[in-house]
Amino acid sequence: MIKITIFGVGLIGGSLALCFKGKPGVTVVGHSNNPASVEKYLKRDVVDHATTSMEEAVRDADYIFLCTPVGTIRQYLHLLSDMPLKPGCIITDAGSTKASIVEAGSQLKRKDVHFIGGHPMAGKEKSGVEAATSLLFENAFYVLTPDTDTPQDAYDRLAKLLEWTKARIVKLDPKLHDGVVGAISHLPHIIAVALVNQIEHYNESNELFGDLASGGFRDITRIASSDPVMWRDILLDNKSVLLNLLKDWNAEIAGFIEMIESGDGQGIEQAFQKANHFRSSLPERRKGVIHSFYDIYVDVPDHPGIIGQIATLLGNCRINLSNIQIIESREDIPGVLRLSFSEESHMDKALELLKKDYAVYV
Ligand SMILES: NC(=O)C1=CN([C@@H]2O[C@H](COP(=O)(O)OP(=O)(O)OC[C@H]3O[C@@H](n4cnc5c(N)ncnc54)[C@H](O)[C@@H]3O)[C@@H](O)[C@H]2O)C=CC1
Numbered sequence: 001m002i003k004i005t006i007f008g009v010g011l012i013g014g015s016l017a018l019c020f021k022g023k024p025g026v027t028v029v030g031h032s033n034n035p036a037s038v039e040k041y042l043k044r045d046v047v048d049h050a051t052t053s054m055e056e057a058v059r060d061a062d063y064i065f066l067c068t069p070v071g072t073i074r075q076y077l078h079l080l081s082d083m084p085l086k087p088g089c090i091i092t093d094a095g096s097t098k099a100s101i102v103e104a105g106s107q108l109k110r111k112d113v114h115f116i117g118g119h120p121m122a123g124k125e126k127s128g129v130e131a132a133t134s135l136l137f138e139n140a141f142y143v144l145t146p147d148t149d150t151p152q153d154a155y156d157r158l159a160k161l162l163e164w165t166k167a168r169i170v171k172l173d174p175k176l177h178d179g180v181v182g183a184i185s186h187l188p189h190i191i192a193v194a195l196v197n198q199i200e201h202y203n204e205s206n207e208l209f210g211d212l213a214s215g216g217f218r219d220i221t222r223i224a225s226s227d228p229v230m231w232r233d234i235l236l237d238n239k240s241v242l243l244n245l246l247k248d249w250n251a252e253i254a255g256f257i258e259m260i261e262s263g264d265g266q267g268i269e270q271a272f273q274k275a276n277h278f279r280s281s282l283p284e285r286r287k288g289v290i291h292s293f294y295d296i297y298v299d300v301p302d303h304p305g306i307i308g309q310i311a312t313l314l315g316n317c318r319i320n321l322s323n324i325q326i327i328e329s330r331e332d333i334p335g336v337l338r339l340s341f342s343e344e345s346h347m348d349k350a351l352e353l354l355k356k357d358y359a360v361y362v
């Protein structure tokens with residue numbers, strides 16, 4: 001029997017548990033200090049066993065996944081260092097930063113227990129085991145950060161186990177990981193939160209700001225609804241990288257201030273052209289950071305039954321819909337539905353089908 005133990009059975013830990021549970025010869029154990037959470041994991045059937053005892057959770061474990069907020073992962077590594085673990089046990093984590101965690105992992109006292117940093121680069125703004133799904137990592141990048149003395153055999157065993165997530169494994173140096181992920185994930189979260197808070201401030205004196213906020217504002221601020229504790233830990237942990245990125249961000253904004261002040265229309269056009277060009281050159285949209293699904297938007301008349309009607313239409317054509325969500329709906333104004341697909345080909349088929357009767361856009 002392969003025993004996989006998960007600390008922090010939330011969005012990521014719960015999704016990993018669902019990828020492993022029920023696989024031949026595998027037993028998945030969840031740990032929480034809170035008895036009510038243990039009950040919840042069992043009730044939701046994401047693990048085979050759950051316990052509040054750390055000793056019981058790690059006894060004979062072949063793999064240990066640390067899926068708590070970044071600051072807590074380091075604490076768990078210190079605790080595990082003094083526990084009787086099975087020889088050959090692989091400890092890994094799911095934290096969004098890697099350098100300091102890999103450093104803490106390298107302090108493990110036992111030489112027959114291996115720590116390999118991990119970061120599944122897929123997620124969403126929702127947290128908790130309620131949001132967990134076995135599909136979360138499909139086609140997403142899953143970064144592993146072995147260090148120089150990680151035995152190849154341990155790395156291969158972990159990479160093999162992770163095949164059950166259907167993610168694409170990428171090996172990276174932890175510092176390089178933090179630099180790149182800081183820019184493409186951590187910085188956008190700061191920008192989204194700063195923007196929402198700026199508008200919230202205006203909205204305190206005039207609610208028109210919130211009332212009119214739609215489309216573009218909602219698109220680029222979805223991630224501002226992410227978990228505060230998780231992001232507190234990420235930003236504090238990736239401090240030096242983020243301080244440099246924020247300096248560059250200030251320079252970008254200062255450039256806009258200058259162009260607007262001096263009426264430099266050509267400069268503004270060039271900035272938009274350059275951004276458009278780079279964005280269109282990015283690889284096809286895939287699951288992972290920022291985009292979890294292939295989304296399309298449909299303008300629909302605001303009448304009861306429209307969601308069922310669209311779902312049936314797609315179902316009849318064997319198009320698999322992952323999610324359907326009303327994102328705008330007001331009296332007398334057409335609503336907007338967001339349809340999410342986990343496969344691009346299904347999104348394309350839905351576009352073709354729906355554009356006959358509705359205004360559809362990507
Ligand atoms: N949310 C996302 O989209 C992604 C998150 N991550 C990383 O994965 C880790 C988990 O994130 P999520 O699953 O989203 O969070 P979550 O909030 O859904 O789950 C966190 C889990 O850790 C437990 N926990 C929280 N504080 C704890 C503490 N002090 N001691 C023990 N357990 C504690 C919670 O009870 C919960 O079970 C974080 O390190 C995060 O940086 C990585 C990729 C994507």
Ligand SMILES: O=C(O)C(=O)Cc1ccc(O)cc1
Pocket residue numbers: 095096120121122123124125185223288289290291292
């Ligand atoms: O909600 C989104 O699109 C995200 O950006 C999710 C996310 C959050 C943190 C990560 O370390 C990786 C992915």
